[in-house]
Amino acid sequence: xxxxxxxxxxxxxxxxxxxxxxxxxxxxxxxxxxxxxxxxxxxxxxxxxxxxxxxxxxxxxxxxxxxxxxxxxxxxxxxxxxxxxxxxxxxxxxxxxxxxxxxxxxxxxxxxxxxxxxxxxxxxxxxxxxxxxxxxx
Numbered sequence: 471x472x473x474x475x476x477x478x479x480x481x482x483x484x485x486x487x488x489x490x491x492x493x494x495x496x497x498x499x500x501x502x503x504x505x506x507x508x509x510x511x512x513x514x515x516x517x518x519x520x521x522x523x524x525x526x527x528x529x530x531x532x533x534x535x536x537x538x539x540x541x542x543x544x545x546x547x548x549x550x551x552x553x554x555x556x557x558x559x560x561x562x563x564x565x566x567x568x569x570x571x572x573x574x575x576x577x578x579x580x581x582x583x584x585x586x587x588x589x590x591x592x593x594x595x596x597x598x599x600x601x602x603x604x605x606x607x
Contacts, residue, residue, distance in 0.1 A: 499539035512589025528556035
């Protein structure tokens with residue numbers, strides 16, 4: 471499921487405020503690529519980000535933590551920071567496609583599986599659309 475360097479660069483350009491990277495003295499420790507979207511819109515794997523004019527959802531497309539950085543809370547910090555940015559910009563939801571049996575992981579961030587009519591065809595068979603509210607509790 472690795473995507474090309476060109477597509478990653480295009481995504482960072484399209485959504486620079488919500489593509490986050492953490493670094494330490496050894497280099498990149500983790501990243502989260504996300505972009506403003508609409509609830510229910512699923513980006514095909516390998517496609518450029520399509521940032522909409524009036525987003526209501528932050529779509530988390532890819533989160534990765536380097537093995538050497540596991541256990542340091544980087545995933546939590548990246549996701550929490552991105553969700554805070556989305557709230558500040560008026561988004562009411564966050565969504566993602568869970569792959570590689572990661573639904574339980576995302577459930578820990580408050581995401582729940584949600585029916586999705588289309589858009590999962592380019593993902594592996596276990597892909598699930600998940601969403602969560604960004605409204606204050």
